Amino acid sequence: xxxxxxxxxxxxxxxxxxxxxxxxxxxxxxxxxxxxxxxxxxxxxxxxxxxxxxxxxxxxxxxxxxxxxxxxxxxxxxxxxxxxxxxxxxxxxxxxxxxxxxxxxxxxxxxxxxxxxxxxxxxxxxxxxxxxxxxxxxxxxxxxxxxxxxxxxxxxxxxxxxxxxxxxxxxxxxxxxxxxxxxxxxxxxxxxxxxxxxxxxxxxxxxxxxxxxxxxxxxxxxxxxxxxxxxxxxxxxxxxxxxxxxxxxxxxxxxxxxxxxxxxxxxxxxxxxxxxxxxxxxxxxxxxxxxxxxxxxxxxxxxxxxxxxxxxxxxxxxxxxxxxxxxxxxxxxxxx
Amino acid sequence: xxxxxxxxxxxxxxxxxxxxxxxxxxxxxxxxxxxxxxxxxxxxxxxxxxxxxxxxxxxxxxxxxxxxxxxxxxxxxxxxxxxxxxxxxxxxxxxxxxxxxxxxxxxxxxxxxxxxxxxxxxxxxxxxxxxxxxxxxxxxxxxxxxxxxxxxxxxxxxxxxxxxxxxxxxxxxxxxxxxxxxxxxxxxxxxxxxxxxxxxxxxxxxxxxxxxxxxxxxxxxxxxxxxxxxxxxxxxxxxxxxxxxxxxxxxxxxxxxxxxxxxxxxxxxxxxxxxxxxxxxxxxxxxxxxxxxxxxxxxxxxxxxxxxxxxxxxxxxxxxxxxxxxxxxxxxxxxxxxxxxxxxxxxxxxxxxxxxxx
Numbered sequence: 001x002x003x004x005x006x007x008x009x010x011x012x013x014x015x016x017x018x019x020x021x022x023x024x025x026x027x028x029x030x031x032x033x034x035x036x037x038x039x040x041x042x043x044x045x046x047x048x049x050x051x052x053x054x055x056x057x058x059x060x061x062x063x064x065x066x067x068x069x070x071x072x073x074x075x076x077x078x079x080x081x082x083x084x085x086x087x088x089x090x091x092x093x094x095x096x097x098x099x100x101x102x103x104x105x106x107x108x109x110x111x112x113x114x115x116x117x118x119x120x121x122x123x124x125x126x127x128x129x130x131x132x133x134x135x136x137x138x139x140x141x142x143x144x145x146x147x148x149x150x151x152x153x154x155x156x157x158x159x160x161x162x163x164x165x166x167x168x169x170x171x172x173x174x175x176x177x178x179x180x181x182x183x184x185x186x187x188x189x190x191x192x193x194x195x196x197x198x199x200x201x202x203x204x205x206x207x208x209x210x211x212x213x214x215x216x217x218x219x220x221x222x223x224x225x226x227x228x229x230x231x232x233x234x235x236x237x238x239x240x241x242x243x244x245x246x247x248x249x250x251x252x253x254x255x256x257x258x259x260x261x262x263x264x265x266x267x268x269x270x271x272x273x274x275x276x277x278x279x280x281x282x283x284x285x286x287x288x289x290x291x292x293x294x295x296x297x298x299x300x301x302x303x304x305x306x307x308x309x310x311x312x313x314x315x316x317x318x319x320x321x322x323x324x325x326x327x328x329x330x331x332x333x334x335x336x
Numbered sequence: 337x338x339x340x341x342x343x344x345x346x347x348x349x350x351x352x353x354x355x356x357x358x359x360x361x362x363x364x365x366x367x368x369x370x371x372x373x374x375x376x377x378x379x380x381x382x383x384x385x386x387x388x389x390x391x392x393x394x395x396x397x398x399x400x401x402x403x404x405x406x407x408x409x410x411x412x413x414x415x416x417x418x419x420x421x422x423x424x425x426x427x428x429x430x431x432x433x434x435x436x437x438x439x440x441x442x443x444x445x446x447x448x449x450x451x452x453x454x455x456x457x458x459x460x461x462x463x464x465x466x467x468x469x470x471x472x473x474x475x476x477x478x479x480x481x482x483x484x485x486x487x488x489x490x491x492x493x494x495x496x497x498x499x500x501x502x503x504x505x506x507x508x509x510x511x512x513x514x515x516x517x518x519x520x521x522x523x524x525x526x527x528x529x530x531x532x533x534x535x536x537x538x539x540x541x542x543x544x545x546x547x548x549x550x551x552x553x554x555x556x557x558x559x560x561x562x563x564x565x566x567x568x569x570x571x572x573x574x575x576x577x578x579x580x581x582x583x584x585x586x587x588x589x590x591x592x593x594x595x596x597x598x599x600x601x602x603x604x605x606x607x608x609x610x611x612x613x614x615x616x617x618x619x620x621x622x623x624x625x626x627x628x629x630x631x632x633x634x635x636x637x638x639x640x641x642x643x644x645x646x647x648x649x650x651x652x653x654x655x656x657x658x659x660x661x662x663x664x665x666x667x668x669x670x671x672x673x674x675x676x677x678x679x680x681x682x683x684x685x686x687x688x689x690x691x692x693x694x
Contacts, residue, residue, distance in 0.1 A: 185452065245346075254340055260452075261683055263379075318349035318558045320381020322693050328672035 005103040005113040009129030020129065024107065028114040033090065041125035046149060050084035051117060053077055054145035060101035060334040062109070064138055064183040066175070066194030069092040069142055070112035072270060072336055075199045077146040078120040079219045080290035082204040083273065085156040086148030090125040091117065099134045102270065109140065129251040146167060153212050160215040165304040166282035168275045170203060170289055171297040173198070173225050174253045180335045182256075191252040198271030203292045207275060210288045221336060223327040224266040228274065229302075230311045230326040238306030245303045245313045249320035265314075267325045268335050274306065343557030349385075352562040357387045365391045365521060366568060367656055369511060370528035371684025372556050378693035380558040388568065393520070393656040394689070396510055397528055398472045400427045400682035401654060402610040403458045404640045407503045409470045411440055413639045414501070414632065421447045421464060423457045424472040430681045438472075447486035454479075454486040461490070461498040470632050473500045478530040480504050480621070481595035484602040487630050497668035499632035500622060505530050505608055508539045509619035515547050517613075519657050522569045525551035526561070534599075535577050536591025544577035555583035595611050595660040602627045611678065612651025650677035653686050660687040667691065 024085040026035070033041045055076045062069040074091065075122060081088040093113065097106065117124055179195040181187070200219065207214060216236070220228035225247070233240045249264045257264045277285050282300060289295035314324040368374055370477065374394040378385055383392060395445070396402050415422040429439040429450060442448040447467075451457060454471055463470040473483045483504065490498050507528060521678050526541060532553040543551045550571035554564030564582040571578060581587050586679060599621070608620025623631045647665055652658045660666050660679070671677040679685035 072428065251340075258340060316342035316380040316558075317382050318382070318562075319346050320383075320384070320385045324376060324379040325692055328692070335522075 002174045002241050004103050006099060006103060006106065006131055008099050008131050008133060011097070011129060017129070024110050025127060026095065028110050029117070031095040031123045033123055034127070035124045040229065041090065042237040043125065043147070049150040051084035051148045051150050052145070053080040053084070054143065055080060056141060056143040057336060058138070058141050058334050059336050060138065061180070061183050064195055065179045065192055067110050067197035067270070068109060069140060070109040071116045071197055072301050073142040074113055074116035074120060074122070074145045075197055075270060076221070076336065077121055077144040079270075079273070081148040082161050083156065083217045083219055084148070084150060085154035085208060085217070086150045087205070088120060088122045088146055088148040088201055091122050091126050091144050091146045093127040095127075095129045096137050096141040097129065097131050098137040098139055099131055101139055103147070105176075106140070116199070120201055148150060151208060154208055156217050158216055158218065158232050161232050161238050161240055161276045161304050162215055162278070163304050163306045164279050164301040164334050165215055165276040166279050166300050167229075167240065167242070167278055167302040167304065168282065168286055168289065168298055169225070169248065170273055170295040172248045172250050172253070173220070173269055173272060174257070176270040176331065177267040177335050178253050178256055181332055187253050187255060187256075189252065192196050193250070193252060193256070196269055196271035198294055200271065200273050202319060203289065203294045204273070206288050206292055207285055211277060211281045211285050213281075214277050214285070215222050216276050217273055217303070219273050220269050222268050224268060225274070226263075226265040226312065227327045231322065232276070233312050234310045236304075237309055239305040239310070240312045241305055241315065242301055242302035242312060248297045248299055265324065270336065303328060338666040339656065340557065342636065343555070343559040344380075345559060348559055349562055352559065352566055353385050356390070356562070356569060359573050361389065361569060361573050363389045363391070364523040364569075365393055366524050366526060367393045367395045367514075367522045368399040368526040369395040369507065370526075370531070371401070371682065371686070371689070372530070372560060373397070373526055373528070373554065374686055375688050376556050376558060377683055378689050380598045382558060382561060386565070390565070393522065394653070394659075394686040395514070395656055396613060396654040397476070397507065398679070398682050398684040398686070399476050399479070399505060400431060401650065401685045402612065403428070403431070403503050403679045404473050404507060404609045404611045404677065405434055405644055406609070406639070407501065408437075409642050410641050411470075411501055412436050412438060412639050414440045414470050414635065415446045415448050417468070417637065421449060421460055422472065423449045423451045423460060423466050423469060424452045425452075425474065425680045428472055428474060431674060431678045432675060434640055454483050455489070456476060456680045457498060458486060458493065458495060461495050465497060468497050469500045470501060472503065474503045475584060476505055476507050476528070476531050477534045477599070480603070481592075481598045482536060484598040486625055487602050488598065488629045490630065491627065498630065500630050500634065501632045502623065503608065504603075505622070505623050506605065506619050508542070509611060509616050510610060511540070511631050512542060513613055513616045513619070514655060515543070515549070517638055517655065521654055522549070522656070524549055525570050526564050526568065527551050527553045527556045527579075528673075529553060529586060530562070532581075532583065532587045532591070534592050534595045535590050536587065537581055538591070540579045544579055548577045551579050553579070553581045553583050553587050555586065572638070584592050610654075612654035645676050652677045652686070653679050661694070662692040663687070
């Protein structure tokens with residue numbers, strides 16, 4: 001391919017489209033489900049309950065410390081499936097690319113998708129590429145959908161949290177949003193904060209093997225930990241008490257939040273999960289989680305209670321308490 | 337020292353609350369002038385740790401909230417001009433003017449940009465030499481040195497397409513106006529730490545000298561606030577009006593002379609209109625002669641007649657006469673997604689803070 005930029009013709013379905021498909025997609029995503037290149041993928045012999053999820057990625061900038069839009073697009077959907085108790089297996093990959101987008105970037109992103117899908121052990125089963133005229137999109141937008149088989153006997157849902165449940169998080173919050181924000185706004189901080197963008201299916205696997213009767217799991221992405229906790233309190237019709245001092249937040253992220261007037265509890269994460277775990281199993285689950293590279297800083301941050309239904313109460317660092325509400329408005333746009 | 341965790345120590349907090357509770361005083365009202373204090377008080381649950389006879393009242397210390405509608409309408413009118421880039425701090429985007437907001441204008445296609453430092457406006461002006469770049473300069477004394485430095489730099493660099501809507505405010509005259517208005521009886525003030533880092537403690541002397549009230553310049557971490565309250569209550573108990581500094585790690589009596597010099601180089605004190613408080617003598621700045629060409633108010637345009645929602649009581653909230661909970665619009669018609677008054681927009685506005693934490 002001599003061109004170094006995406007042309008409208010790359011999305012025309014003609015020769016350039018095919019060239020793009022051959023050289024970029026097929027060479028990276030070789031697998032028997034994708035290779036027939038029919039109008040859709042045939043998924044052979046699946047038995048059991050399926051989880052099905054979709055998400056679009058519009059992050060700006062597309063490359064940021066710790067990740068890029070490609071990685072995010074794979075891990076985001078993998079994580080959503082994992083939170084359903086499913087084993088992610090196949091993804092669809094749809095790209096909307098702006099005319100003039102550098103091919104070199106596209107290659108980088110596709111390579112990153114390849115690496116991410118290998119890491120998360122999912123196959124790209126089907127895909128699509130559209131090119132829109134200059135100004136019709138901002139660089140590149142990606143949509144992935146995914147399916148995964150739900151583990152037998154596992155029933156995870158936002159409405160399953162029960163009084164007494166311990167709430168466990170697998171590590172530091174806020175890294176992703178701060179990483180994207182610093183890259184976008186050109187903030188130079190002493191310490192480079194990297195996005196926590198990571199596939200959670202391995203960790204989930206270990207947790208559910210140890211404790212298949214976990215009640216609920218969620219990845220606190222947009223809206224952050226505070227918003228996710230509120231969603232669960234609402235859906236499960238329970239109260240939640242969180243201890244502020246237990247929430248793992250990096251010193252540097254705290255400092256940046258102070259500086260910019262942000263609340264880390266509302267910052268987006270891309271490699272975090274919270275698990276609602278029956279109290280008698282909590283310590284065992286915590287131990288398993290801490291042994292995983294993505295769970296080293298796992299901590300119990302709170303408890304589900306009968307009272308204060310649909311509310312999240314935060315015990316503050318100095319011993320006060322207050323209501324922890326959902327995110328209102330938005331902190332920042334296009335963080336994922 | 338990391339300057340955050342050390343100031344959240346639970347044991348010291350308990351001790352301070354204990355000490356505060358031991359001081360025997362009748363029902364008193366303390367005003368935390370600054371919005372950052374209000375946030376801290378709510379965020380750490382300080383209110384429900386204090387004994388009931390100590391009432392904290394939120395004051396007018398949020399620059400977004402006190403910017404009058406006329407200034408917002410003027411900025412909106414400017415943003416509608418051809419070849420204009422309007423640069424502003426993020427919070428101003430959502431503040432409703434009489435009929436529009438900068439956010440709405442941006443959605444309509446006007447070139448409105450959020451910047452974090454006024455100095456970025458210089459880069460925008462340099463990159464767009466054929467356009468007029470207008471910076472909506474709001475802020476208290478904390479922000480003024482940076483705005484002044486930007487203007488000095490623009491003059492040095494010979495930039496001719498950069499202008500400033502000067503809507504800056506000075507805190508001490510507003511406190512004076514609050515005390516004089518007698519709308520509310522205040523027994524003492526927690527004074528803003530950041531503003532005082534610039535101006536020092538001298539400009540507040542009138543509070544104790546003329547009005548015989550005590551005040552403490554206070555930092556923003558929970559222990560700062562608790563210690564500030566403790567110091568203030570002791571002074572109230574001892575009937576000893578004075579201006580004390582709790583936030584000693586940042587504030588000196590004389591302030592920051594270099595920053596003050598920058599402000600004085602570009603601006604002179606001038607009367608200014610505050611939302612809710614009206615025209616307050618010497619509570620703002622105007623350009624000195626040699627910098628007048630940067631004044632966006634020289635641009636002659638028609639601005640819509642200013643009007644405010646008659647039900648919005650942000651003015652009374654800013655004076656501490658009522659709390660947001662007493663406003664009929666609060667949480668109903670007025671919430672952060674659809675703010676009717678500015679106090680619901682700014683993250684340091686009293687209404688926004690009550691909405692989020694109460």
